[in-house]
Amino acid sequence: MAVSRQMIAIMSVMGLSILAMSILNPMMPLYLTSIEVTPEIVGLMLSVAMVGMVVGEGFWGWVADRRGIKLPLKVGTFVTGLAVCCFVLTQNVSLIFTIFFFWGLLQSALFGPCRGYIGANAPVLRKATFMAIITMIMAASRSIGALPSGFLVDNLGFHALFFVSCGISLLAGIVVLAGWRQAQPPQIQIIGDKAPNPSDSVDRVNRSSFAVQCVVTALQSWTRGTMLGFLPLLATQVLGVSATKVGVLFTIYGIAVMSLSIPMGMLADRIGKKTLMTLGLVTSGAAMAGMAFSPSYAWLMACVLGSGMGVAAFSPAALGMISDLVPARRQSTAMGIYGAFGENIGIIAGASVGGFVWIAFGHQYAFLMGTAATALGTIICLALVKDKATAEL
DSSP, X not given: OHHHHHHHHHHHHHXXXXXXXXXXXXXXXXXXXXXXXXXXXXXXXXXXXXXXXXXXXXXXXXXXXXXXXXXXXXXXXXXXXXXXXXXXXXXXXXXXXXXXXXXXXXXXXXXXXXXXXXXXXXOGGGHHHHHHHHHHHHHHHHHHHHHHHHHHHHHHOHHHHHHHHHHHHHHHHHHHHHHOSSOOOOOOOOSSSOOXXXXXXXXXXXXXXXXXXXXXXXXXXXXXXXXXXXXXXXXXXXXXXXXXXXXXXXXHHHHHHHHHHHHHHHHHHHXXXXXXXXXXXXHHHHHHHHXXXXXXXXXXXXXXXXXXXXXXXXXXXXXXXXXXXXXXXXXXXXXXXXXXXXXXXXXXXXXXXXXXXXXXXXXXXXXXXXXXXXXXXXXXXXXXXXXXHHHTO
């Protein structure tokens, strides 16, 4: 019962925390341009937040594996919520860069520990499905957060976003206190299938496969960095739509991920995680190409939907494969390193490089860079990634 209660608490904390971030994310590029920050600096600022996450994810995963997840979760909720309020205190570019870095560093306390806990406690033969559940919850939170974000800006101004985000983060912190009344080291208790082998050690990690997985994920995450940094600018500056419609785009993206994650996770468990990863890469790349040449808002909506479908296919399969590669008692550390050097590095590249490409060559090339990244990721995935069952033959 304790595991069940804490598993529910983990998913609730992740859902609320992603909701707090998603209130801000679609509007952050528009807020920065409203205070006269140029597109290339916008990309760099968003990249600095991801650098903070790269620095923090492996560290917080390590803390969770050795001291329990209560401390990282408290940092990722209470302290992150307070840090968000710092954005309203200054418009100085140097200080905003600093705030972005610490915002990313503090957010990173959530992802590795939460996904590591789920990976360590999920049934061995259903890991992609369990990862799909948390992906679905995160997508639902992104949709719920993105939808009112533009409305809040249009009616109450940007500062309202920061205060609402802070309040949601503090609510997530209360859930942490309720779910973990006492700090304790992580207890590996598997829900079904089989218990972990106590002889498992960090030395049994397949490091080469882990590294390849991180590279493929970084290339897929390039598209997420481009979308996060430049989809709002594409919609408002190129197509001329309102901030509210930008929020609708991110809601569509979230709904696609939310509705398809569990079916795709179940399919990955049945036919192979590599197959679904490849499908996700191809779909994401095609969606980025479509965004590059979007002639209308309706076309852009369809491309955003396709991008969400790509993430739903790729993410649960990739997370399940990472969990398969790592002993149960090192799941949080592994998920933190994967998040840092897989997901976040790709997002940093997409956001930072995209800004300079946008300025130098135009918005189309910024999005086509994402297509090129996923094409390279597809080649590497087909050539080097192996499902666990295949690798053990």
